[in-house]
Every structure is written in C-alpha cells, then in structure tokens.
Amino acid sequence: MKRIIELNGNRYDVPRDIGNIQELLGHLELAERIVIVEMNRDIVSKDAYDKPINDRDQIEIIHFVGGG
Known part of the structure; x- marks a missing residue:
C-alpha cells in the first residue's frame, strides 16, 4: 500500500x-x-521511533549542522 506523508512541509x-x-x-x-x-x-x-508511519502523517525532522 502506498503511503503519502508531508515531510518538512513537502509531499513525500x-x-x-x-x-x-x-x-x-x-x-x-x-x-x-x-x-x-x-x-x-x-x-x-x-x-518511540518505532512508532508506525501512516498515510497523511505530518512529519518534521530538524537536524543540526555544524560550521562557522
């Protein structure tokens, strides 16, 4: 079954x-x-990262980037 989510504001x-x-x-x-x-x-x-992903879930992922 195909699942479509919103990932960081975009369809995925x-x-x-x-x-x-x-x-x-x-x-x-x-x-x-x-x-x-x-x-x-x-x-x-x-x-809780084993939580299942369902169709139409909205997921935001923020990761940190080093630098100067």
Missing part, C-alpha cells in the same frame, strides 16, 4: 519498506545524527 511518497520513524531516518541517512522529530505536531522521543 514513503517507500514500501519504510514502516516507522527509525526506518525513515535510516532511509534519509539521518539515523546517526542528532535530530528532533515531530509527528502530527507532537515531539517524538527517541525511544
């Missing part, structure tokens, strides 16, 4: 093999970074 087709937030972060190559994840306007704690 979730690949079939992505079922939860942790898998989405891995797919986006953000699994090893320090991130803040918001799902449907609620902050998701790291121990």
Whole structure:
C-alpha cells in the first residue's frame, strides 16, 4: 500500500519498506545524527521511533549542522 506523508512541509511518497520513524531516518541517512522529530505536531522521543508511519502523517525532522 502506498503511503503519502508531508515531510518538512513537502509531499513525500514513503517507500514500501519504510514502516516507522527509525526506518525513515535510516532511509534519509539521518539515523546517526542528532535530530528532533515531530509527528502530527507532537515531539517524538527517541525511544518511540518505532512508532508506525501512516498515510497523511505530518512529519518534521530538524537536524543540526555544524560550521562557522
């Protein structure tokens, strides 16, 4: 089943093999970074990254970038 979410304000087709937030972060190559994840306007704690992604979910991912 195809799932379409809103990811950081843009439409995103979730690949079939992505079922939860942790898998989405891995797919986006953000699994090893320090991130803040918001799902449907609620902050998701790291121990809840196994929460399933559903059609029409709104997900915001903020990651920090170093530099000067």
